[in-house]
Amino acid sequence: MSVALGTIRPLPVRTTPVGDPGNLLASLASLPSTAPYAWIRNGEGLIGWGQAAKVVVPPGPGRFAWARQWLAGVFGDAHVDEAVRTPGWGPVAFGSFTFDEDAHGSVLVVPQAVLARRDGRAWMTTIGEAPLQTVSHLRDPGRISYGDGSLTAPEWEHVVARAARRIRDGELEKVVLARDLVATAEHPIDVRLLLDRLARRYPECYTFSVAGLVGATPELLIRRTGQEIESLVLAGTTPRGISAADDLARGAALFASAKDRYEHECAIASVRETLAPLCSSLTTPDEPELLVLPNVQHLASHVSGRLADGASVLDVVAAMHPTAAVGGTPTDTAIKVIRELEGMDRAGYAGPVGWIDAHGDGEWGIALRSGLIRGRRARLFAGGGIMGDSDPAAELAEAQAKFRVMQYALEG
Numbered sequence: 455m456s457v458a459l460g461t462i463r464p465l466p467v468r469t470t471p472v473g474d475p476g477n478l479l480a481s482l483a484s485l486p487s488t489a490p491y492a493w494i495r496n497g498e499g500l501i502g503w504g505q506a507a508k509v510v511v512p513p514g515p516g517r518f519a520w521a522r523q524w525l526a527g528v529f530g531d532a533h534v535d536e537a538v539r540t541p542g543w544g545p546v547a548f549g550s551f552t553f554d555e556d557a558h559g560s561v562l563v564v565p566q567a568v569l570a571r572r573d574g575r576a577w578m579t580t581i582g583e584a585p586l587q588t589v590s591h592l593r594d595p596g597r598i599s600y601g602d603g604s605l606t607a608p609e610w611e612h613v614v615a616r617a618a619r620r621i622r623d624g625e626l627e628k629v630v631l632a633r634d635l636v637a638t639a640e641h642p643i644d645v646r647l648l649l650d651r652l653a654r655r656y657p658e659c660y661t662f663s664v665a666g667l668v669g670a671t672p673e674l675l676i677r678r679t680g681q682e683i684e685s686l687v688l689a690g691t692t693p694r695g696i697s698a699a700d701d702l703a704r705g706a707a708l709f710a711s712a713k714d715r716y717e718h719e720c721a722i723a724s725v726r727e728t729l730a731p732l733c734s735s736l737t738t739p740d741e742p743e744l745l746v747l748p749n750v751q752h753l754a755s756h757v758s759g760r761l762a763d764g765a766s767v768l769d770v771v772a773a774m775h776p777t778a779a780v781g782g783t784p785t786d787t788a789i790k791v792i793r794e795l796e797g798m799d800r801a802g803y804a805g806p807v808g809w810i811d812a813h814g815d816g817e818w819g820i821a822l823r824s825g826l827i828r829g830r831r832a833r834l835f836a837g838g839g840i841m842g843d844s845d846p847a848a849e850l851a852e853a854q855a856k857f858r859v860m861q862y863a864l865e866g
């Protein structure tokens with residue numbers, strides 16, 4: 455099949471079944487790129503390398519519509535083999551959108567080669583000539599040193615206290631505040647190694663890599679498979695305990711905490727409000743469950759639904775972002791407060807990250823537990839939902855626990 459990929463002449467796209475490569479992680483070491491595109495969970499997903507097409511999406515309120523149009527042009531001529539109707543079959547684009555619609559840095563990339571493994575099938579898509587590059591060994595980044603990002607820890611605690619006061623004063627109900635840390639490595643950071651460590655330690659999270667943004671997020675913003683959609687809403691967190699008994703007690707306390715339950719309810723309400731108009735049916739649970747990860751425990755709710763029309767996964771992303779799990783309630787006031795208080799550019803952190811295929815199917819997460827990798831430097835991000843009764847020291851401890859994901863990826 456042939457597809458015009460925003461290039462001068464149509465390039466041939468070829469998708470063929472391949473033997474089971476096993477856990478996709480095993481393939482990372484032999485990739486001809488030290489910064490591949492990736493979306494991996496429990497050993498399945500997509501990994502890509504090379505660039506058949508790439509675009510930097512202009513900032514602004516119309517950015518998702520702009521991206522949709524670009525994708526329509528890119529995928530427009532593709533004749534994906536209809537005999538195989540598996541999400542991710544045929545050409546796919548990986549994407550990362552900045553949290554703030556006014557920030558620069560949102561990108562879409564159609565890799566030149568993609569290896570996919572899903573539901574017992576495996577396949578490979580190539581566009582044009584497969585890139586011939588030398589495979590290099592995974593390299594450890596060596597010693598890592600950390601420095602404050604925009605705010606020191608005490609400054610950030612102060613900002614949290616100010617936000618909590620504004621909530622108590624009635625300006626808003628909830629705001630999610632984050633901070634950044636700057637990590638500097640001895641050697642250039644090999645993204646493949648980070649992905650390998652993240653996916654092994656956090657198998658049930660979505661380990662991702664798109665244009666330098668790397669992480670392992672537990673939060674699925676939206677998965678579209680035909681008309682069916684799914685989302686995993688998280689909000690409300692406690693660090694893991696120091697013993698099994700402590701862990702259980704912390705989990706029980708989280709479940710019983712009025713502050714965390716309300717914080718979670720805000721996140722569910724924002725997802726329900728944005729999905730309901732798009733869906734013919736939508737199910738949200740009455741009560742959250744506990745999601746226990748190696749570093750933290752979360753309140754989690756599985757949401758599922760059926761789309762009423764042919765909205766693509768990116769249309770749904772556009773409607774949902776930012777949810778109250780990363781913005782706040784009400785959204786507009788929360789964004790204003792974030793811009794005012796955080797004092798940093800979130801870049802792709804807390805923005806949508808994922809992939810889309812030519813049928814509009816795909817999976818997008820919220821880019822949490824992540825870092826922006828540039829050579830020997832990494833900017834790491836973590837934050838949490840602030841309510842009127844938030845304790846700044848506890849919020850700082852929660853953010854430190856969330857930073858541990860990327861610190862582990864860097865240090866091993």
Ligand SMILES: C=C(O[C@H]1C=CC=C(C(=O)O)[C@@H]1O)C(=O)O
Nearest residue numbers: 689690691779822836837838839
């Ligand atoms: C903002 C983050 O987490 C969000 C997602 C899950 C739980 C959260 C919380 O309990 O505060 C946050 O809303 C982050 O990981 O940086």
